[in-house]
Amino acid sequence: MSADQQLAVVPPQETALSVYSTPNGLEPWLQTVRAEVDAFNRVLPELTTAKGRQQYASMAHKIAKTKNALDTLGKQISAEQKEIPKKIDAERKRVWDTLEAWQKEVRKPLDDWQATEDKRTAAHTDSIQRIKDMVLFAETPAAAAVAKIIADLELIALDDSWDEFLAKAAQAKDQTLAKLRSLHTERARHEAEQAELVRLRAEAEAQAQRDRDTQIAREAEERATAKAAADAQAERDAAAKREQDLIDQAAARQRESEQAAREAEAAAELQRRQLQLQTEQAQLAAEQAEINRLAAEQRAEQQRIDAIQRQAQAVEQARQDEIRRQNEAKAEEERQAKAREADKAHKAKINRAALDAFIAGGMPDECARQAVTLIAQRKIPAIAITY
Known part of the structure; x- marks a missing residue:
């Protein structure tokens, strides 16, 4: 930017950071512009x-x-x-990644050895566990x-290949063999007992079958004998029945x-009794009809009375x-x-008192009478005689 276009030259590049980062660092430049x-x-x-x-306009532009x-600077x-x-x-x-790589470079032999060692110990541990799991x-x-x-376990060799785990392997093998041998003894005894039970059951079943066969033969013979006796008895019974x-x-x-003779006699007797009953019923009906007729006449007469x-x-x-x-x-x-007479007398008495009052008040007799009459007839507004 040329000097004729601005009022102050901006700070040089080498000191600009110091000028701008100092409080009021641009004050000299502002004073130049102010001047x-x-x-x-x-x-x-x-x-x-x-x-x-x-x-x-030019000054404002500058x-x-x-x-x-x-501001741009x-x-x-x-x-x-x-x-x-x-x-x-x-x-x-960059520094972190470099040092991290160097750290891994230095530690790699140790890590490789540790991995191999972990794999070796894990293999021994797994082998010992497999021995224990055989039970x-x-x-x-x-x-x-x-x-x-047991035979497979006895084939497992206990040598230097177990390294420091030899004692644990030997202990695991001995304990597992002891458990397996105990289990084998128990299972062998149990299987022998079961075999003996099977043999005894077979013998018992054979004897039972022989007993059943003998029983069947005896029962068949008994049934044949009984049938012959029954047939003979049946024939005798049939002859006797015939x-x-x-x-x-x-x-x-x-x-x-x-x-049939008794029924005929009974039928004749029944017919005779039925005829007699019908006759009696007809007679009773006639008598009842007469009784009903007489009763009806009596009721009619009574109703008329x-x-x-x-x-x-x-x-x-x-x-x-009507009289009442x-x-x-x-x-x-x-x-x-x-x-009416009492009311008339009462009113006359009241009217007379009013008349006497008018006369006593100085009203002529005729006027007093006329006044009482007009008031009694309610022809004088707002004035009434209370009876």
Whole structure:
């Protein structure tokens, strides 16, 4: 930026960071600009001329250019400062990765040895565990299977290949062999007992079968003997039954004949009794009809008499009611007449008192009478006589 376009030269690059990072570090540059502004204000151009107005615009433009130049330099310095942490982090990472690689390089022989050692000890540990697991079974084993495992276990050699695990391997082998041999003894004894039980059951079943065969033969012979005896008895029973049937048939025919005679006699007797019963029932019906007729006539006569009596009673009741009504009406008329007379006398007494009061007050007799009459007839507004 040329000097004629700005009022102050920006700080040089080598001192710019120090100037911008110092509080009020740009104050000298501001004072330089202020001096130019003050000088301009002391001799102000004429606004009435184009040249004068151009000078105003030129001064403002120079201030703007100076402002932009100082701000641009500050932004540049700030951007450069923001890149510094990134550069620091990149260098840190490079150093870390390098030293990490060197660390692994130095430790690799140890790690390789440790891995080999871990693999070796794990193999021995697994082998010892397999020896211990040889006594474990998913289900109860047969004696032969246990013997096979014992033989396999005895073939496992205990030598220097076990290294420091030789003692543990020997202990595991001895303990497992002891358990397996104990189990083998137990299973062998159990299987022998089971075999003996099977033999005994077989013998018992054979003897039972022989007993059943003997029983079957004996029962067959007994059934044959019984059948022959039963057949003979059946024949005898059949002959006796045939003879008895003939006797029973003759007796039945005799009974049927006697029964028929009895039934005929009973039927005749029943018919005679039915005829007699019908005759008696007809006679009773005639007698009952006569009784019913007489009773009906008596009821009709009684109803007629009752109706006459009720009519006479009704007429008498009506006559008595009329007499009572007339008496009550007459009594009411007399009461009302007496009440009217009493009311008339009462009003006359009140009116007389009012008349006397008017006369006593100086009103002439005729006027007093006229006044009382008008008041009694309610022809005088707002004035009334209370009776």
